[in-house]
Amino acid sequence: xxxxxxxxxxxxxxxxxxxxxxxxxxxxxxxxxxxxxxxxxxxxxxxxxxxxxxxxxxxxxxxxxxxxxxxxxxxxxxxxxxxxxxxxxxxxxxxxxxxxxxxxxxxxxxxxxxxxxxxxxxxxxxxxxxxxxxxxxxxxxxxxxxxxxxxxxxxxxxxxxxx
Amino acid sequence: xxxxxxxxxxxxxxxxxxxxxxxxxxxxxxxxxxxxxxxxxxxxxxxxxxxxxxxxxxxxxxxxxxxxxxxxxxxxxxxxxxxxxxxxxxxxxxxxxxxxxxxxxxxxxxxxxxxxxxxxxxxxxxxxxxxxxxxxxxxxxxxxxxxxxxxxxxxxxxxxxxxxxxxxxxxxxxxxxxxxxxxxxxxxxxxxxxxxxxxxxxxxxxxxxxxxxxxxxxxxxxxxxxxxxxxxxxxxxxxxxxxxxxxxxxxxxxxxxxxxxxxxxxxxxxxxxxxxxxxxxxxxxxxxxxxxxxxxxxxxxxxxxxxxxxxxxxxxxxxxxxxxxxxxxxxxxxxxxxxxxxxxxxxxxxxxxxxxxxxxxxxxxxxxxxxxxxxxxxxxxxxxxxxxxxxxxxxxxxxxxxxxxxxxxxxxxxxxxxxxxxxxxxxxxxxxxxxxxxxxxxxxxxxxxxxxxxxxxxxxxxxxxxxxxxxxxxxxxxxxxxxxxxxxxxxxxxxxxxxxxxxxxxxxxxxxxxxxxxxxxxxxxxxxxxxxxxxxxxxxxxxxxxxxxxxxxxxxxxxxxxxxxxxxxxxxxxxxxxxxxxxxxxxxxxxxxxxxxxxxxxxxxxxxxxxxxxxxxxxxxxxxxxxxxx
Numbered sequence: 001x002x003x004x005x006x007x008x009x010x011x012x013x014x015x016x017x018x019x020x021x022x023x024x025x026x027x028x029x030x031x032x033x034x035x036x037x038x039x040x041x042x043x044x045x046x047x048x049x050x051x052x053x054x055x056x057x058x059x060x061x062x063x064x065x066x067x068x069x070x071x072x073x074x075x076x077x078x079x080x081x082x083x084x085x086x087x088x089x090x091x092x093x094x095x096x097x098x099x100x101x102x103x104x105x106x107x108x109x110x111x112x113x114x115x116x117x118x119x120x121x122x123x124x125x126x127x128x129x130x131x132x133x134x135x136x137x138x139x140x141x142x143x144x145x146x147x148x149x150x151x152x153x154x155x156x157x158x159x160x161x162x163x
Numbered sequence: 164x165x166x167x168x169x170x171x172x173x174x175x176x177x178x179x180x181x182x183x184x185x186x187x188x189x190x191x192x193x194x195x196x197x198x199x200x201x202x203x204x205x206x207x208x209x210x211x212x213x214x215x216x217x218x219x220x221x222x223x224x225x226x227x228x229x230x231x232x233x234x235x236x237x238x239x240x241x242x243x244x245x246x247x248x249x250x251x252x253x254x255x256x257x258x259x260x261x262x263x264x265x266x267x268x269x270x271x272x273x274x275x276x277x278x279x280x281x282x283x284x285x286x287x288x289x290x291x292x293x294x295x296x297x298x299x300x301x302x303x304x305x306x307x308x309x310x311x312x313x314x315x316x317x318x319x320x321x322x323x324x325x326x327x328x329x330x331x332x333x334x335x336x337x338x339x340x341x342x343x344x345x346x347x348x349x350x351x352x353x354x355x356x357x358x359x360x361x362x363x364x365x366x367x368x369x370x371x372x373x374x375x376x377x378x379x380x381x382x383x384x385x386x387x388x389x390x391x392x393x394x395x396x397x398x399x400x401x402x403x404x405x406x407x408x409x410x411x412x413x414x415x416x417x418x419x420x421x422x423x424x425x426x427x428x429x430x431x432x433x434x435x436x437x438x439x440x441x442x443x444x445x446x447x448x449x450x451x452x453x454x455x456x457x458x459x460x461x462x463x464x465x466x467x468x469x470x471x472x473x474x475x476x477x478x479x480x481x482x483x484x485x486x487x488x489x490x491x492x493x494x495x496x497x498x499x500x501x502x503x504x505x506x507x508x509x510x511x512x513x514x515x516x517x518x519x520x521x522x523x524x525x526x527x528x529x530x531x532x533x534x535x536x537x538x539x540x541x542x543x544x545x546x547x548x549x550x551x552x553x554x555x556x557x558x559x560x561x562x563x564x565x566x567x568x569x570x571x572x573x574x575x576x577x578x579x580x581x582x583x584x585x586x587x588x589x590x591x592x593x594x595x596x597x598x599x600x601x602x603x604x605x606x607x608x609x610x611x612x613x614x615x616x617x618x619x620x621x622x623x624x625x626x627x628x629x630x631x632x633x634x635x636x637x638x639x640x641x642x643x644x645x646x647x648x649x650x651x652x653x654x655x656x657x658x659x660x661x662x663x664x665x666x667x668x669x670x671x672x673x674x675x676x677x678x679x680x681x682x683x684x685x686x687x688x689x690x691x692x693x694x695x696x697x698x699x700x701x702x703x704x705x706x707x708x709x710x711x712x713x714x715x716x717x718x719x720x721x722x723x724x725x726x727x728x729x730x731x732x733x734x735x736x737x738x739x740x741x742x743x744x745x746x747x748x749x750x751x752x753x754x755x756x757x758x759x760x761x762x763x764x765x766x767x768x769x770x771x772x773x774x775x776x777x778x779x780x781x782x783x784x785x786x787x788x789x790x791x792x793x
Contacts, residue, residue: 015456017449018261019388022234025371026381032232033268033371042319045343046471047445047460105369122385124392124454125401155319 003132004058004077005115007039009051011148014127016041016049020119027118028111029104036104038113044152051128052156054079054100054113062112065095070110081110099157165189166375167233167693168197169271173293175286177359178219178278182293187272193696194780196667197272198228199255200710202244205275207713207784212720216248217333217358219279225266225324225364226273228669230686232264232372232451233693234384236391237671239263239451241324241341247350248358249335249511249566250586250611252718254350257615257666259450259458260342262366265322269368276359285325285363287317290370298362302331305504306340309363317365325363326353327506329554333357334564336511336589340503344458344473345450348508349588350610351566375695383692387685391454396678401447404457407436408477409485411624415645416742417597419590420485421540422517423583423733426594427742430490430541434480438492448473455673461496468497468547475499475509481592482513487520488540495543498550505554511566514589516549518567522578532574534558583731586611586723595730595749596739598623600651602749606728607655607758609714617658619651620677629679633657648750652757660707667710709779712771715764716784725769728755765791 009020024037034041040052060079063071070085071092088108092101101112120128136145149156164170165187174183187197195204202224214220223245230238241263247254266274269288283298301309306327314321322342330337330353337353338346356362374380391397399407412418413431420428432438439461448458462471479499483489502509522528523538530537534552536545536559552560562570568587571578583590588611595602600619608616621630622645630642634650634657642650658676661683665675668686675681683700690696698706715723729735730751738746759766763775772793776785 012446015447015449015453015458017451017453017456019234019452019454022452023381026234026374026377029371030377030380031371031373032234035268035369036371046462049448106371122388124388124449125456158319 002077003134004056005130005132006056007053007113007115007120007128008131008136008145009128010145011048011050013125014049014051015125016043017124019122019124020051020128023119023122038111039119042156044155048148050156052098052100055098061095062092062101065091067091078114080114081112083109086110097157099159165192166695167372168229169267171271173271173274175274175276176278177276177280177361180295182295195710196229196664196706198226198669199242199663199666200706201273201667202226202242203710203713206244207717210246214246216246216251217354221246221355223276223355223359224273227263227267228667229694230689231669232267233689234452235670235689236387237453237455237674238669239453240669240671242666243339243347243352245352245355247610248354249351250588252586252611252721252723253609253714254352255610256339256347256349256352258341258345258347259671260345261451262322262324262341263669264451265366265368267372268370269366270370274364276361279358280360283360283362285365288366290368301362303328306506307343307504310343313363313365318367321365321367323363323365326356327504329505329507330354330357332554332556334507334553335566336508338506338508340506344503346503349613353506374693376692380692383688388454390680391674394678394680397455400455400457400673403436403440404447404459405477406439406459406480409435409480410437415597416739416744417594418485419481419592419594421488422486422521422581423594425740425742426597426744428485431485433490434484434492434495443496457673463493463496466493468493470497470500472500472503478592479509482510483546486513486517487546489543489546490541491543494547498547501550507554510591511589512550512553514583515563515567515570516546518571518581518583519563521581527576527578528574532559584612585730586727588612595734596747597744598645599648599749599754600654602730602734602751603651603655603754603758606730606751609718615672616662617655618662618672618676619655619658621654621679626679633682646744646747648754651754653761656758656761659711660704663710664703664707705779709781712775712779712781713784715771716781719770720788725767728769
């Protein structure tokens with residue numbers, strides 16, 4: 001199996017400007033709307049700025065949860081939504097432990113990060129990058145980035161945040 | 164319709180508890196844009212002339228700009244305005260953050276508050292829901308506590324604007340705070356919120372902003388981003404924010420010290436940007452779509468001044484540092500943190516304390532006046548103690564909470580001589596004897612002493628090319644010379660016109676004025692792709708001029724004339740005592756003559772000529788006023 005790619009942000013480096021969030025909604029929906037972006041930016045004091053993307057889990061609970069089989073993994077390892085099949089049931093939203101998939105309120109279809117690279121290109125401080133589990137272990141051998149995510153998991157992944 | 168905006172304006176009658184939503188008036192936007200320009204017009208029409216700024220008759224406005232929540236670099240800003248309780252004239256203040264964009268995303272461009280609530284309230288906005296709720300449980304709380312409590316209640320993603328105890332206690336330089344550590348600090352508008360018993364505005368917006376030209380949008384913004392990041396100023400701004408201006412200002416003798424007795428401070432290295440960056444910086448921070456990240460997140464890890472939180476900026480290093488003869492950096496950082504917590508303008512705060520310190524130094528204030536507090540230069544423990552006393556109006560703090568001009572009037576004994584204000588607002592950290600344009604800008608600014616209304620920095624750091632491009636070759640070299648009063652009237656006028664446009668768009672002065680990367684043509688392009696407006700450079704210049712003239716009419720209606728456009732004698736009559744600008748004074752009259760001439764204002768009264776008002780479409784606004792003929 002290929003190494004699954006995903007986007008990660010370092011909350012100590014990110015300054016919280018939300019350009020990634022806005023690039024995403026502009027690119028895919030031609031609007032500026034954090035609510036409709038596939039990236040979430042969450043500021044947690046003191047001094048942390050998280051950018052949250054699809055983790056591209058190996059077991060991908062979102063795929064299994066969909067009653068319409070609208071979610072699938074491509075040959076390149078990216079989990080995508082088939083808009084023709086998606087009915088906006090929200091089962092994937094429920095299943096995702098990272099709050100990384102949401103329903104677009106306009107189309108009522110699921111939206112998620114597909115690792116397109118557009119936000120990464122525009123980050124002014126290089127706080128986000130395309131990674132794999134293997135690459136991240138090399139770059140952050142002590143696991144500090146994951147540790148910060150784990151420490152604040154309740155606030156970062158609370159479903160309440162989607163209200 | 165107008166693209167790229169919320170589309171609605173909220174009017175709240177706090178006396179009756181009534182809320183009304185109105186569509187944004189396109190004709191008004193075409194004439195005044197949004198933000199500062201829009202507030203200038205609506206408040207000119209709705210604030211009665213002869214009222215007390217802290218009475219229910221005052222009208223308090225909040226507005227986002229036309230490009231707030233766009234993707235233009237540094238497009239996060241909002242404006243707050245009302246009749247100022249500090250200056251008794253036009254009061255306006257601005258801040259960055261995320262509150263402004265959130266308001267747009269909820270579908271609103273501006274909010275106005277009339278009347279006063281009998282009990283403490285806050286306005287809660289959740290998309291189409293707009294409601295007044297009781298603020299009983301947050302009244303009396305500081306900014307950080309209020310933020311915690313209301314975000315717990317309305318969701319972590321809610322964005323807030325609020326006052327701390329200083330605003331509740333009607334401190335005349337109380338700030339309106341947002342997003343914890345951002346401040347619309349000047350003009351004392353926090354006290355206007357306090358007088359209306361309005362504690363906060365909580366906003367949650369899940370909407371979307373539809374831009375005029377989605378096809379060209381990202382390419383246009385990408386080019387702006389490329390330019391912003393390639394500008395030679397950006398790396399320094401990212402590294403130091405504004406904190407290293409201490410070193411730069413010391414170098415040119417422009418660092419106000421000892422209540423503006425002088426423009427150099429022997430302890431400057433101890434309060435410098437280099438020291439903050441090395442010892443106390445946690446990380447740089449950005450607001451919405453900001454590529455320059457000048458905000459600082461800092462901490463003092465132990466000792467009496469322990470804290471973790473946002474900023475400071477150069478202005479606080481100067482006001483609580485050099486201006487008070489204080490080289491204890493940890494006390495400056497902590498004092499700044501306290502000012503955020505209680506919600507106060509650090510410029511007026513430090514300016515008022517330093518006035519008291521000079522009066523003490525001259526023997527005009529004694530321990531009998533100050534509740535026994537020692538006000539020797541640099542006594543950092545006293546400074547920190549006074550900050551809390553001012554916010555809560557305790558003892559001598561109650562006198563200082565009125566600002567230095569009113570405090571001196573009350574104390575008398577010749578202390579008036581040491582008041583460093585224009586129109587009762589304390590002069591910012593820009594010693595004008597070392598940069599003449601700053602002296603002129605401080606007196607012509609509509610909100611009283613102010614460096615930002617014009618922000619005339621083109622003579623500060625070798626921007627000859629930009630002067631050539633913005634004004635023309637014929638103004639060089641004089642316009643670029645800091646100590647030369649020549650052409651500064653022309654420069655300040657043009658800078659004011661552009662800066663009020665920038666404040667009407669919700670953009671930052673960093674990127675438009677320093678560094679001067681984006682100018683009229685660039686914002687016109689942004690207005691085209693974002694809002695669908697086809698403004699030319701000349702159109703926008705006229706709008707800027709119109710806003711400045713309307714601000715002037717607002718003040719003229721309150722009795723302001725040329726006689727009020729003056730600096731303390733120290734700056735115009737006493738040569739700078741030492742440093743690189745030794746012997747210099749501000750040649751104010753010469754610059755003012757040039758400024759009024761360029762503005763088309765009467766040289767004696769400083770009131771716009773009838774022909775100027777005619778040209779700008781302000782005849783109706785001036786009806787009933789005595790307008791001079793050319």
